[in-house]
Amino acid sequence: MLYAPAADLVVIAHATFIAFLLAGGFLAWRWPRVVWAHLPTVVVTAIVFAFGADCPLTNLEKYLRRQAGERAYRDGFVAHYLLPMVPDGVRTFVVPVFVVVVSVAAYAGYVARRRRTGVARELTAPTGSASGRR
Numbered sequence: 001m002l003y004a005p006a007a008d009l010v011v012i013a014h015a016t017f018i019a020f021l022l023a024g025g026f027l028a029w030r031w032p033r034v035v036w037a038h039l040p041t042v043v044v045t046a047i048v049f050a051f052g053a054d055c056p057l058t059n060l061e062k063y064l065r066r067q068a069g070e071r072a073y074r075d076g077f078v079a080h081y082l083l084p085m086v087p088d089g090v091r092t093f094v095v096p097v098f099v100v101v102v103s104v105a106a107y108a109g110y111v112a113r114r115r116r117t118g119v120a121r122e123l124t125a126p127t128g129s130a131s132g133r134r
Helices: 003-030 032-051 056-067 077-082 088-124
Strands: none
Touching: 003 032, 003 056, 003 077, 003 088, 032 088, 056 077
């Protein structure tokens, strides 16, 4: 039926979610409103990692694979598709640390850029027009 193509769509959605998780903070440097979509992405991912839970998208994909008569993989999405050669013990430490480091770097740059552009706007704004606007 349509279970296998649906599972493939979930894989694409999951990969897109991960790409946005890693790049969203940097995208916010250019498009600040992206922060409001990226922060929930970071929070949800942090909760999943903190509780050691499986990602709901991974569970959905596995369910759809089984319904399609395919064999579902045992480990998580990242381990199965992105890091097949990295041992489990390393994965459980490296992946969350990598996500945290990328997120902190992205948001540190975002804050620095916002401060710098805010100061630049105040310096270039005509007298009286910068007050009360932010």
